[in-house]
Structures are given as C-alpha cells and as structure tokens.
Amino acid sequence: MERLKADRPSRRRSLLVVSVCAAVALLAGLAWRPAPAQLPPTAIGDSELADLGRAVMGEDRPALAVACVSATATRTAVMGAEPGTRFEIGSISKGLTGLLFADLIARGEVRADTRLGDLLPVTGELAKVTLAQLATHTSGLPTQLPTLGQLGRNYWASLTAGNPYDSTVPQLLDGLRGVSLDAEPGTYSNLGFELLGAALAAAADRPYRDLLRERILDPVGLTAASVPYADSELTERDLLGQTAGGRTADAWLGEAMAPAGGVRADIDQMAAFAQQLLTNQAPGLDALAPKDTRGDTATGWAWITLASPIDQHPVTWHNGGTGGFTSFLGLDREHKTGVVVLSAVQEPPNDTTLAGFDLLHRIGNCA
Numbered sequence: 001m002e003r004l005k006a007d008r009p010s011r012r013r014s015l016l017v018v019s020v021c022a023a024v025a026l027l028a029g030l031a032w033r034p035a036p037a038q039l040p041p042t043a044i045g046d047s048e049l050a051d052l053g054r055a056v057m058g059e060d061r062p063a064l065a066v067a068c069v070s071a072t073a074t075r076t077a078v079m080g081a082e083p084g085t086r087f088e089i090g091s092i093s094k095g096l097t098g099l100l101f102a103d104l105i106a107r108g109e110v111r112a113d114t115r116l117g118d119l120l121p122v123t124g125e126l127a128k129v130t131l132a133q134l135a136t137h138t139s140g141l142p143t144q145l146p147t148l149g150q151l152g153r154n155y156w157a158s159l160t161a162g163n164p165y166d167s168t169v170p171q172l173l174d175g176l177r178g179v180s181l182d183a184e185p186g187t188y189s190n191l192g193f194e195l196l197g198a199a200l201a202a203a204a205d206r207p208y209r210d211l212l213r214e215r216i217l218d219p220v221g222l223t224a225a226s227v228p229y230a231d232s233e234l235t236e237r238d239l240l241g242q243t244a245g246g247r248t249a250d251a252w253l254g255e256a257m258a259p260a261g262g263v264r265a266d267i268d269q270m271a272a273f274a275q276q277l278l279t280n281q282a283p284g285l286d287a288l289a290p291k292d293t294r295g296d297t298a299t300g301w302a303w304i305t306l307a308s309p310i311d312q313h314p315v316t317w318h319n320g321g322t323g324g325f326t327s328f329l330g331l332d333r334e335h336k337t338g339v340v341v342l343s344a345v346q347e348p349p350n351d352t353t354l355a356g357f358d359l360l361h362r363i364g365n366c367a
Contacts, residue, residue, distance in 0.1 A: 037060070037061060037062035037080075037242055037246055037345070038059050038060065038061075038062075039054060039059045039061060039062070039063075039064055039079045039080055040079060040080055042079070043077050043078065043079045044077070044078045044079075044082070044083055045075070045076045045077035045078055045083065046075040046076060046077045047077070049066055049067075049068060049075050049076070049077040050066070050077035050078075050079060052066075052359065052362060052363070053066035053077060053079075053341070053359065054079065056355045056358045056359050056362070057341065057343060057352070057355050060345065061080070061242070061343050061344055061345035062080050062241075062242055062344050062345065063078075063079060063080030063081040063085070063087075063239060063241075063343075063344035064078075064079045064080060064341075064342070064343050064344070065077070065078045065079070065081065065083075065085075065087065065266075065267035065340075065341075065342040065343075066267070066339070066340065066341050066342075066359065067267050067268075067270060067271035067274065067339065067340040068337070068338070068339050068359075068363045068366035069271055069274045069275045069278055069337070069338040069339070069340070069366060070275075070278070070336055070337055070338075070365060070366040070367065071275070071278060071279050071336045073366060073367070074268075074271040074272065074274075074275055074366075075271075075366060076267045076268055076271050077267075078267055080344070081239055081344070083266065083267065083268055084224070084237055084266050084268070085237055085238075085239050085266055086224070086225070086226060086237050086238045086239065086264040086265055086266050087239055087241075087264065087265065087266070087267075087325055087327065087342040087343075087344060088241065088251065088252060088261075088263075088264055088320070088322045088324070088325040088327075089263050089264065089265050089270070089320050089325075089327045089342065090252075090261050090319070090320020090321050090322045090325055090326065090327050090349070091190075091260065091261050091318060091319060091320040091321065091327075091349075092263070092318050092319070092320045092327050092328075092329050093258070093259065093260060093261045093262055093263040093320070094193045094259070094260055094261070094302040094318060095287070095302045095303055095318040095329070096212060096216050096217070096263060097135075097193055097196060097197050097200070097212070097259040097260070097301075097302060098135055098284070098287035098300065098301030098302030098303055099216050099220075099282060099283060099284030099285070099287045099301070100197075100200055100211065100212055100215055100216050100284060101131065101135050101196065101200060101284070101287060101301045102283075102284035102285065102286040102287040102301055103215050103216065103283045103284035104200055104203060104204065104215075105286070106283075106284070106286070109203050109204060110131060110199075110200065110203045111131075112130065112131060112132040112291075113130045113131075113132060114130060114131050114199075114203075115127060115128055115129065115130055115131075116128075116129045116130070116131070116134070116195060116199055119199040119202040119203050120173065120195065120198060120199055120202060121173060122173070122176055125181050126176060126179060126181065129141070129181070131196060131199060131200075132291065132301075133192075134189075134192040134193065134195055134196040134199075135192075135193075135196055135287075135291075135300075135301040135302060136291050136292040136299045136300075136301070137185075137186055137187060137188055137189050137192060137299065138185040138186065138292055139181065139183075139189065139192050140180075140181030140182055140183050140185070140187075141179070141181060141183060141187075141189045141191050141192045141195075142179070142180075142183050142187065142189065142191060143183075143187065143188060143189055143190055143191065144190055144191055145172070145175045145176070145179065145191055146179065146180075147175045149175070150164070150175070153165075153166075157250075157323060161243050161247045161248065161249040161250060161323055161324070162250045162323070163250045163251065163252050163253060163254070163323065164252075164323075165190075165252055165253075165254045165256070165257035165261070165262075166253060166254040167254055167255070167256040167257070168254075168255045168256060169198050169255055169256050171256065172194055172195075172198070172256040173198075179191075185294070186292075186294050186299075190257065190260040190261065191260075193259050193260035193302070194256050194257055194259055194260050196259060197258060197259020197260070198256070198259070200259075208227075208255075208258055208259055209227035209229075209258055212227065212259075212263075213227075215283060215284075216282075216283060216284065217263075219282070219283050220272070220273045220276045220277075220281075220282045220283070221269055221272035221273055221275075221276060222263075222265055222269050222270070222272075222273050223269065224237075224265070224266060224269055225263055225264060225265040225266075225269060226238070226263070226264045226265075227258050227262050227263055227264075228251070228253050228262070228264065229253055229254060229255045229258070229262075230253055231251060231253065233253075234251060237266075238251070238264055239344055240324060240344075241322070241323070241324020241325040241344040241345060241346065242324050242344060242345050242346065243323070243324065243345075243346045244345065244346050244347055248324070249322075249323040249324030249325075249346060250323060250324075251324075252322040252323055261320060261322060265342075267340065267342055270329070270340045270342065271340055273329075274329055274331065274338040274339075274340055275338070277331055277338070278331055278333065278336055278337075278338050279336075284301075286300075286301075287300050287301035287302065287303055288300050288303045288305075288316050288331075288333075290305050300316075302318060303316055303317070303318055304316070304317055304318060305317075308332075308357045308360070308361065309354070309357060310357050310358060310361045311361050313332050313334065313335065313361075314332070314333070314334065315330045315331065315332055315357065315360065316330070316331045316333055317329060317330035317331065317353070317356070319349045319350070319352060319353045319356070320349060321346070321347075321348070321349035321352070322346070323346055324344060324345065324346050325342070325343060325344055325345070325346070326341075326343045326345070326346070326347055326348075326349050326351070326352040327340075327341060327342050327343065327352065328340070328341040328352050328353050328355070328356030329341075329356075330356050330357065330360050332360060335365065336365075337360065337363060337364070337365055337366050338360070338366075339356055339359045339360045339363060341355065341356050341359065
C-alpha cells in the first residue's frame, strides 16, 4: 500500500506533463495547417501502370510507387520521387520478420513452441508465451505497451507528426512489468512482433537488423533496404512522408520497433522481393502458409490469406501504415500475380489494402 501511495504523485506529474505537451502541440498544429500535397502529372517507369496506380489510390499524396509482378516479369512506376527512393514499408516489416522466424525454425535454432522466457528476460505468464503465438497475434498481448510513457508518445506524435516508437530493446523489456495477456486472440500486436524480433535476435546471438539482412533482405533482393534506428542513419534516398493534412511526418525509427515496422525499401527491390515470394524462392517461405484461422482470415507467421473482396481469389498479403506512409504487398499465388503499393501519406491502412486488392484485380496477369 505504501508503494502504491508513493507512486501516485509521480503519475499525476507525468499526466500533467503529457497534458501540457499536448496543448502546446495542438496550438502549434492549429497555427500551421498546410494543404495536402498532390501527385505530379508525370511518372517514371511504366506509364500505363502509373495511370492505374493513380486511379486506384487517388491524387492526394506527395509520392506514390506501384509495382506489378508475375513469375517472369516486373513492372514499376514512381510518381513524385526517384525510382531508388526508399519509402517506409511499415508493417510489411512484420512479414519479413515472419520469414526470418520460419528460417530460424528450418535451421533448428528455434521451434514454433519455443517460449519467450527461454530467450528473453521476461517472467510470469509472459514467459510462457510461444513464438508462434507472437507471430500469429494470438499471445493476448495488447497492440502497444500499456504504459504512461507510450501513451504520452502517442499523443505527442498524433499532434506533432512525431515518432512514437523510438524505444530501445532494453527500454521495451523494462516496460513489460505488469503487462497483461487479456487481449482477444487475433488482436493485432506491434508489441508482439517487437518481442518476436528481439527473441529471434537472442536465439541467433546477432543484432536483429544484421540477422534480417543476412538471412532475408539480401537473399530476397532487398539489398538496398535499410533498418535505421536514428535520424542520423537516413540519407538523401530516404523519403519523408506526410500526414493527411500535408504536414511532413517524422520518420518512424527505433531499435525495438524495427521487427514490427522499421524497414525502408524502394519499389524496384520490393518488386523483386514480391517475385521471389511468388516463385517460391525466398527463404522462410513457410511463413506464408496459414497457421491460425479465425472466420474467413487465415494467418501465417505475420502473413494473411484472405479471399479478395473484389473477385474472391485467395490473396496472401500484408499492409503497413506509419505516421507518413501506407503500403501493401499482395500475392495471388494461384494465378502467379502480385502487386506492391508504397504511398507517402498517412491514411487508414485498410484504404490502401482495398486499393491494393483493386489493383491486383485490374492488373490481370501483369504481362
């Protein structure tokens, strides 16, 4: 009881700081409200694909890159940026972590039922959570750490277009004390994939981004992709996206969040990656196979398989959304066709996903 009482003033002070910061940010936002950016009239690459991408995604964005892929060909188009420009791919990073998980299983370094407590310094019920549960969003973990610090970062980011995910792995682990596992199975958890990435890195005794590059990024053709942890690691190739209102958004960077959403890549290499998945050449391909089914949605290690709402063809996909970007990668594995969408504006990821399904339907066979 004494400990609880001692914590209360600290919590009140923290809440006051969050409130003051939010008020300052809100006033700044109201004072400067730029108009949404518009795509330029010209494109680099396949002009027909560019027109189609513009039609399904709309004009209200500073940059857009699209790709269509078959077993033997790729076509790409970029508007508002150079072809080699890196976009944030957001939670498609989870798909890469899923491939990495499958690769470690195939090598015998972990098992699907390996427990989190066997690899990371966690205790209680969390230690009993399996890697498979993390990879299929069935662990009971919430979407994010339910801490006051994370709540404050979320508020600040929503009002200032800042980065809410700048924690290190030690900070992530420190914030787990008292976390509950009462979220409904299937609750989408960034936290779960942050822990999965940290666990895989511990199992291989390698930093996550080094392990990802060695096992997945380089083998699938994402040789120029990056996993930056700080602004100082960005280069002129790295695009900054925009909020829906046209404000430049800070890059989402951080060691802890990297396995859940920290990868940046350009459209040509994302097309090469999609083609490797489509032709069954990527390492860790078992990640795409459904492991958990709820309703009409089947989930593998991150990857989702769902009947397209447009033509009912089964599509294996993942999307992404950050403070200034949305993304979609979808594969019609039966008809050997895939699409990638990288968009430099914040909008509901499901909007981009529906547009991606539409693009995949209209593309046909990408010949």
